[in-house]
Amino acid sequence: MWELIRANKRNSIFLMMLMAAVLLSLGFLIGAVFSGGNTNGGFIGIMIASGIWLILTMISFSSGDQILLAASRAKLVTHDVHPQLFNVVEEMKIAAGLPKMPKIYIINDPAPNAFATGRSPETASVAVTAGLLARLNRDELQGVIAHEISHIVHRDILFVTFAGIMLGSIVLLSQVFLRGMFYSSLGGSRRRYSSEGRGGGQAQIVILIITIIAAILAPIMANLLYFALSRKREYLADAGAARLTRYPEGLASALEKISNDPAPQLDSANKVTAPMYIVNPFKRKGQMKLSDLTSTHPPISERIRILRNLTHGASFKDYSEAYSNVTHSKAALIPNSAMTKEQVALREAQEKAAKQERKEKQTRQIGDIMRKVNQFAFIPCACGLTMKIPPNFKGNDVTCPRCHKKHEIPNKT
Amino acid sequence: MGGVLVVLGIILVVIVFLVLFIIGIYNALVRLRNQVDNSWSQIDVQLKRRHDLIPNLVETAKGYMKHERGTFEAITEARSKAMGANNVSDASKAEGALSEALSKFMLVVENYPELKANQNFLAVQEELSSTENKIAFARQSYNDQVLGYNNKIQMFPSNVIAGMFSFTKRDFFEIENEAEREVPKVSF
Numbered sequence: 001m002w003e004l005i006r007a008n009k010r011n012s013i014f015l016m017m018l019m020a021a022v023l024l025s026l027g028f029l030i031g032a033v034f035s036g037g038n039t040n041g042g043f044i045g046i047m048i049a050s051g052i053w054l055i056l057t058m059i060s061f062s063s064g065d066q067i068l069l070a071a072s073r074a075k076l077v078t079h080d081v082h083p084q085l086f087n088v089v090e091e092m093k094i095a096a097g098l099p100k101m102p103k104i105y106i107i108n109d110p111a112p113n114a115f116a117t118g119r120s121p122e123t124a125s126v127a128v129t130a131g132l133l134a135r136l137n138r139d140e141l142q143g144v145i146a147h148e149i150s151h152i153v154h155r156d157i158l159f160v161t162f163a164g165i166m167l168g169s170i171v172l173l174s175q176v177f178l179r180g181m182f183y184s185s186l187g188g189s190r191r192r193y194s195s196e197g198r199g200g201g202q203a204q205i206v207i208l209i210i211t212i213i214a215a216i217l218a219p220i221m222a223n224l225l226y227f228a229l230s231r232k233r234e235y236l237a238d239a240g241a242a243r244l245t246r247y248p249e250g251l252a253s254a255l256e257k258i259s260n261d262p263a264p265q266l267d268s269a270n271k272v273t274a275p276m277y278i279v280n281p282f283k284r285k286g287q288m289k290l291s292d293l294t295s296t297h298p299p300i301s302e303r304i305r306i307l308r309n310l311t312h313g314a315s316f317k318d319y320s321e322a323y324s325n326v327t328h329s330k331a332a333l334i335p336n337s338a339m340t341k342e343q344v345a346l347r348e349a350q351e352k353a354a355k356q357e358r359k360e361k362q363t364r365q366i367g368d369i370m371r372k373v374n375q376f377a378f379i380p381c382a383c384g385l386t387m388k389i390p391p392n393f394k395g396n397d398v399t400c401p402r403c404h405k406k407h408e409i410p411n412k413t
Numbered sequence: 414m415g416g417v418l419v420v421l422g423i424i425l426v427v428i429v430f431l432v433l434f435i436i437g438i439y440n441a442l443v444r445l446r447n448q449v450d451n452s453w454s455q456i457d458v459q460l461k462r463r464h465d466l467i468p469n470l471v472e473t474a475k476g477y478m479k480h481e482r483g484t485f486e487a488i489t490e491a492r493s494k495a496m497g498a499n500n501v502s503d504a505s506k507a508e509g510a511l512s513e514a515l516s517k518f519m520l521v522v523e524n525y526p527e528l529k530a531n532q533n534f535l536a537v538q539e540e541l542s543s544t545e546n547k548i549a550f551a552r553q554s555y556n557d558q559v560l561g562y563n564n565k566i567q568m569f570p571s572n573v574i575a576g577m578f579s580f581t582k583r584d585f586f587e588i589e590n591e592a593e594r595e596v597p598k599v600s601f
Contacts, residue, residue: 084539087539087540087543087547088543090543091543091546091547091550092550094455094459094547094551095553096554097452244550
């Protein structure tokens, strides 16, 4: 376990340094171009590039997770609102040996999805959508939560934040440069070049061309690095989930349900926060086996097949073997040093009955979950009707519309 | 004269390295032992919680299940036995028996549809089944920690230091009876 985290750290630091190198060389080239081929200008460019990076880092470190949770309109919930969700998170917290219970949020969205955030295991939060809660049974919910807790344990959130900022800085810098070039070429900067010495002019043009190419390529390269890393981490989180729950089928069938869901994509996600979700929040219709390089998530069908391939045990070694069976790739997913010899036996399903309810009932459940989150009072009447009273309801009692019995509203403040 | 100093210097460096090495292993052992203790306390918390929930469960179910006195008695007895246990192997035996009594009770509940529709009962049931899971997961995590700790104590060179400072092997939390081994299987 600790070996895996350490190996993760090593890989991330290496890739992060690569991204930093891309950022700094881009800064150098741009600086050189604007100062007319001068190396001093290049160093100023480096300083500006690192300045942008530093500011973005400071913003996201002081309040990154709060911004994300607020942007997705997530609401903090307690045990009473959804006891099952709360219990499942606590079970996984115990299994993973987290030092503190993560905060739990529910997002009012019918698209089933979930994410984890927070820089360290002490400050972590887990957020799920109401659609997810309505569709999954207990075992499936446990699989999804275990996946999120694995992200926390593997320190993936720290990585996503760091790498996302680096990516953002590179994109910002190259955008500013390319736009600047476009406008200055309209404004007759050509005269300036031609007025200088002949040899210097040629060297400048070479630098200019190299910089334009770099400004176009750098964001693409950084994107590929970012996506490659986050895809690998998705697999690792799946492996961690199987190991924690000892029941890979739970996560597999949850992923299946989520991918077959007709609900529209999550409207509060964007491209940089995408790696934090359990499945890619951007759906592309009819492209289930989308194994292109620009996806933050591995194809769901592949993740499901790997999980279903775990028939003997649920250790990291078993997952790694299943991974090479399914993808036919020789590259090791998990470093050998991280695979301690352990026997991880599988267990059986806890809930035999599949939760296959009609669509109308699911929609009503989503509504009920959100009403609980928003502190509605639920009053069951003897005639079988349940009344849902909003917190701003005036008056101390309510009459049942079917049998006209009067009910007092509890805890009215 | 100079030769003697060099030899002394080398010996000193070797001693310093040896001491640092021993300190490192000692600290690693202490860390592992604390992790084992911490996971044990996690199990303990959940077992206590289960003991607390049982009277609640019995109270809710009693009104509906008038003819099942034997089942209730079995649970209550298993509970008090489990609460009285005071070492790891006794506790795992008694808790195993309690789990068994509870899963028998849950089978009987299947015959009482009215009870199964009761909101209070459903709430207690969710708490109990979750506590059951938490016990299983805490045990899983405890056994993982014990495996790591015992390995460290038995393997060279840390076994020498473990012997010097009397670090002793820990017991796994195991379930005595074969049927229970496939936990968590209490199906609600």
